[in-house]
Amino acid sequence: MNSSIDSKNNLLKPHIPRHFIAVLVACLVMLVLCIIASLVFGSRAISFNELIAGLFHQNVDSYGANVVRQRVARTVFSLFCGAALGISGALMQAVTRNPIADPSILGVNTGASLFVVGGIAFLNISTATQYIWLALAGAMITAVFVFGIGSMGRGGATPLKLVLAGAATSAALSSLVIAIMIPRSYVMDQFRFWQVGSVGAANWSSITTFIPFLIVGILLGILSIAALNALALGDEVAKGLGVRTGVLRLTAALAAVLLCGATTALAGPIGFVGLLATHVIRLILGPDMRYVVPMSAFAGAIILTISDVCGRVLGSPGELEVGVVTAFIGAPILIIIARKAKVRGL
Template identity: 75%
Template sequence: MKTTAYKENKQTLIPKRFAALLMVLVLLLGVCIIASLLFGSRAIGLADIMDGLFHSNVDTHEANVVRQRVVRTMFSIMCGVALGVSGALMQSVTRNPIADPSILGVNTGAALFVVTGIAFFHITSAGQYIWFAIVGAMITAVFVYSVGSMGSGGATPLKLVLAGAATSAVLSSLVSAIMIPRNNVMDQFRFWQVGSVGSGTWDSIMIFLPFLIVGLLIALMTAPALNAMLLGDEVAKSLGVRIGFIRLLAAFGGVLLCGAATALAGPIGFVGLLATHVIRLIIGPDMRYVIPMSALTGAIILTFSDVIGRILGSPGELEVGVVTAFIGAPILIFITMKAKVREI
């Protein structure tokens, strides 16, 4: 009786905690959006924000700056959502609490295919980048998972991380080998390589939007099955879950989101790791809650990091990829030490 009552109380508590957390995250995202519009190399007041947002006939420099920051902020939110959900899917599929596109080498695979496209196929537009990046991310994800699955025990968390780190190192060397002898490629690639949301435009947002929608739909559709798989493959099979198909579909959704964001913003690391890990600590492993909360948290982390980069780098800016790496690397070390890389 006590066990049943405990389970019922726990099931009631999670939706309440979810609702409270949702309100907090929406509020934090709103604060980040306002900060993103206010802060930068030039000081902007609230009156300027109102002119830039609601008075199209106002053509002052401040109003135009606000309009540019609106695009940048929307692009940052979309990339943060994509990376947050991608991290949630990758952690669930691999049962690895520190899985992240950057740690598993997926970002580096996307980068290799982009620099290859620039060097040998002369690609220049965001629409071309995105296809090369997605193909590179998918091939790398399959390769890392295959290598990590070798030997006894299958794809353990530690083996996946080691396979991702080794693959990332090799692919980074290939990127340098292609880029260094070609000055035109280096000039075009070096700004993209750091990871920045400053290059976002309405065109890139419209190119990104279909990939984001498809990836989010896949994540939400697979959430119940991923929950069943957390109980173990045998239990999931007894519940009618097609384990191989769900794992493949969820991995495809994660790589699609990561590849599209990487193509347009560059290889930004640690967002998916931080967002999903924080959410799991607060509300548990239920993917029905983890996925939307990771989306919001990823948007908050990336937008906040972009604001910090603009403030610290003023009158220029510090690219957001540098800021997320500076924040994420110590946290990754802490998580690894405390969690001992246990499976989810």
Template identity: 55%
Template sequence: MTLAEHRTASVSKPEAVRRVALVIGGVLAIAVAAVLSLAFGSRTVALPEILEGLAAWTRGEVAQQLGAIAVQERIPRTVLALAAGAALALSGALMQAVTRNPIADPGILGVNTGASLFVVCGIAFLGISSTWAYLGLALAGASLAAAFVYVIGSIGPGGATPIKLALAGAATTAALSSLVSAVLLPRAQAMNEFRFWQVGGVGGASWDTMAVIVPLLAAAALVALLASPALNALALGDDVAVGLGVRVGRTRAIAAAAGVVLCAGVTAIAGPIAFVGLMVPHVVRLLSGPDQRWLLPLSAVGGAVLLTLADTIGRVIGSPGEVEAGIVTAFLGAPVLVLIARRTRIKAL
């Protein structure tokens, strides 16, 4: 019996019912979050105006009512918030599975900041302006930062332990953030135009950039979901995984690459949004269990809901301006990080 067959056979009926309920609840939560995102902002829009704006948008027309026009303008950022939140949560779940680190997250492990540094350097020194250039630099920066943190965290006895990876990631993030500031501060134009890189947000959403990024995120998400049975085997230990026929090195490399692509793609279009990949997988794991075949897709759903609601909350509390979604997620995520650190037993150095 394969690992997947064993897990399928061992799922009890109540557990299966709970997971189906989670899927249905997740779909409903996405719908509610999307409606709230379309309804609230500098102007509150009623449900009839939302329906009018959506109907006109599907026909390719410009709405006539002011509220419906506001809805049409909010559609791109709502779509981006859903896609970016799903990608970040999925990336965090992958990194936690690959490193067996309960506090692994694109922001904590320096991946976000590495992508940001390369993009900012490209803007300041190379004058890049295309989405493809942003994406290429973000992928390069995220990959190098992830590799650097893993190498540093692997030095010394015990290899890449969770606490060493967390410390290496925190130090790398601090250093790279300083470099981002050093590049931007003397350049007022770049600072004004790309200051959202330091906090992250979806306010700059456009269909042109999403047409480039979202297909890449979808492809990386598909790779992650296909790797979920092998990730279940990795959770049992490398020796057991090898005995079950899993190629440990290849599985880790594929899952890590998918996580980096998901994080870098979001960073290229929305800036470094932290804590989504940390919070959501932990909550989902408590509800659905550790099975990666359920944890990964449900994390994507939870991340989409969280970031969309964070963006909506930022618009409401900052009205008539807005508070970037990255600030809201950081405000929510910091206490969660403290709680996880207090409740999780991590091996010492």
């Protein structure tokens, strides 16, 4: 009992977890290796000379050099999306005190998908900015709805009730997406590739559109980090420490929805990245959100980028979308986490 109290009190003390520097260095090394792998490997392998020419010699117009330049935008986009999903997962788990909270599990991705397909069908949207604003609206409305349903009844928003509310909402919204698409073949053609989740269509224009939402989401998340440690001790204790829990949840949830909504708008509903990244970091460094949130960004970027590389290599000469790869890896890990955690709160 005392050890449990001591471990929770440590969340409020400014200390550096053991092995933090080693973990940070390892993440940076893995990030560099992932970037190199993303530039070199794919349906066509790139030689060292082609890599150098594509990166540093813009006057070289060979096929290999042009492939490298295309992969640079794809790599940057996958890094940004992975970091956004990692932070979003960490914030969602902290706000809901749910160890298996994730945008895909709580139905947020599906809400974004519904608004995007509705925009394609009824508003004829086509630009990245239009996709983002509609996806954000759908993600926010769905997040509020799921949390409201999960908060009903005795005990408030328990982890189990949130997961059940998210699963039910996701199923209902998926049915609406299908109902909109079936009679409209042009919508289905435009939506089906986006729905799987892929970073293959990345370009510098979409990256430029994505960056402001990424920056705002990260800043809001940073503002919430210290208070989230107090929230882990329970609402009553957090209030006693001067934390305005309602404002905190709203700020952190807004940051999470901004990050996952903008990512979903441009890359499709990629699932399990936030779940995997946050659990890996928490397993290594402990529950302190001052380290979990920023390191989840590194872990998310690594997971998504290496998943994209695996999809390209395994699907050669075509490619396997990254959303399929992350689902294939994440689904069994989710089952393991759920069995061990027994759907307890954080």
